[in-house]
Amino acid sequence: MNELFKALLINEQEGKFTKEIKALSPDQLPQHELLIRVHYSSVNYKDALSATGNKGVTRTYPHVPGIDAAGVVVRSQSELFKAGEEVLVTGWDLGMNTWGGFGEYISVPAAWALKLPGGLSMQEAMSFGTAGLTAGLSIHRLLNAGIKPENGEIAVSGATGGVGSIAVAILAKNGFNVAAVSGKKEEAFLLDTLGAKRIIPRDEFSATYDKKPLSAPTFAAGIDTVGGPILSGMLKATHYGGIVTACGMVAANDLHTSVFPFILRGVTLAGIDSVQAPMEIRQEVWTLLATSWKPAQLNNMIEEISLSDLPEKLEAILAGKARGRYVLAHAHR
Incomplete structure (x- = not known):
């Protein structure tokens, strides 16, 4: 993959942090087992902290936040996943010190990913996140x-x-x-x-x-x-x-x-910790979220946004003004 991709990049200059939507090279991503084209992400309190330069969440900058991602495997070096499969990634180090779902691509270890459960779309997965x-x-x-x-x-x-x-x-x-x-x-x-x-x-x-x-x-x-x-x-x-x-x-x-x-x-x-929760428990909970636990009104609980909306929504979360969930839809989906 040689094409540039868009992301919300957080930069640090002399102790001050800036947010910028920027075209990045895939060479800037870490070289992990899975390369995933992100279709949807979501916006969380931890993302807002990372975007303000909170070193308790993210140690080094420049950085792309986004602790959630749902997308399609582009390249796999693992027997667990094949190119073209829909997957979701939440927690672990995604969006903390590993560039996350606020970029159109992520590269992560296979152990972090979970195949999208039946009955759940990528958008619904990120409505939960x-x-x-x-x-x-x-x-x-x-x-x-x-x-x-x-x-x-x-x-x-x-x-x-x-x-x-x-x-x-x-x-x-x-x-x-x-x-x-x-x-x-x-x-x-x-x-x-x-x-x-x-x-x-x-x-x-x-x-x-x-x-x-x-x-x-x-x-x-x-x-x-x-x-x-x-x-x-x-x-x-x-x-x-x-x-x-x-x-x-x-x-x-x-x-x-x-x-x-x-x-x-x-x-x-x-x-309750969702960052390092064992994969077998994650699988069980995600299966329930996809079936008997999925609210009929899930779509009414979210607001779908674009990359350009992110800075404003991150500020709203920090100010305690958010209601429900913000779901980031990447334009290339």
């Missing part, structure tokens, strides 16, 4: 802990964001009553589009459930995407034997709680 995988891993943990719809209400924080919105929609589709915790007044989106049963404003949630060492048991389980007082409030308000998953820190990266939820109610706090 890392956010959908993280939501799916969270729900997977709840179900494996024995949580059923009849056990009671499930609290989901950051409910208008990527992980939260998908978690609400999947839970609602599968018969759970969801209390959506959000700082945004998005009643139609949360109740009508996603299927939540009620909305709890973020400040009200903290004031109600995070002021005492233990609160009245209200929720069968919780999915927290923001951290801080929302997470501690969920733990304090979860029924006996319940479980709360934690996957984010946009509100805070610390946790202030007592041991009471754990030793008096047997509550479990389960950490």
Whole structure:
């Protein structure tokens, strides 16, 4: 492959970071087993951090962010994949220190890729992306802990964001009553589009459930995407034997709680990591996302964008103004 390809390139000059859509050479990509022509990517909080020069996400620049990609194998040096196969890549080092899905091509190890499950288009795969995988891993943990719809209400924080919105929609589709915790007044989106049963404003949630060492048991389980007082409030308000998953820190990266939820109610706090999750679990969750977990309203939860839209959308995510998911469609698809 000799043709140039377009990408959003982040450059560092004297400690300042710039975003530029640029034509790049495939020779600039790492030489891994798979060369993939990217048709779709998606926009995540981690991408926004990488695009601002956050060295905790990306160590060296210039860099092409994009921790998600779905596309077609152009060249394979692995027996696991053939040219022409549709694949998706999420997590591992993609978009962090390996150039990612904000470019029209990526080169990755075969161990990072997964064949696109039947029943899922490339666009749908990126409508889920890392956010959908993280939501799916969270729900997977709840179900494996024995949580059923009849056990009671499930609290989901950051409910208008990527992980939260998908978690609400999947839970609602599968018969759970969801209390959506959000700082945004998005009643139609949360109740009508996603299927939540009620909305709890973020400040009200903290004031109600995070002021005492233990609160009245209200929720069968919780999915927290923001951290801080929302997470501690969920733990304090979860029924006996319940479980709360934690996957984010946009509100805070610390946790202030007592041991009471754990030793008096047997509550479990389960950490969710989508970066290095084992491939067999990824495969199981992606198969569910492609079938019984796929929300009928998935297309209404996303906004399809182009490369030229990316800088604005990255800023919106950092400012907490995003709703649902942004899916990047490359022009050559």
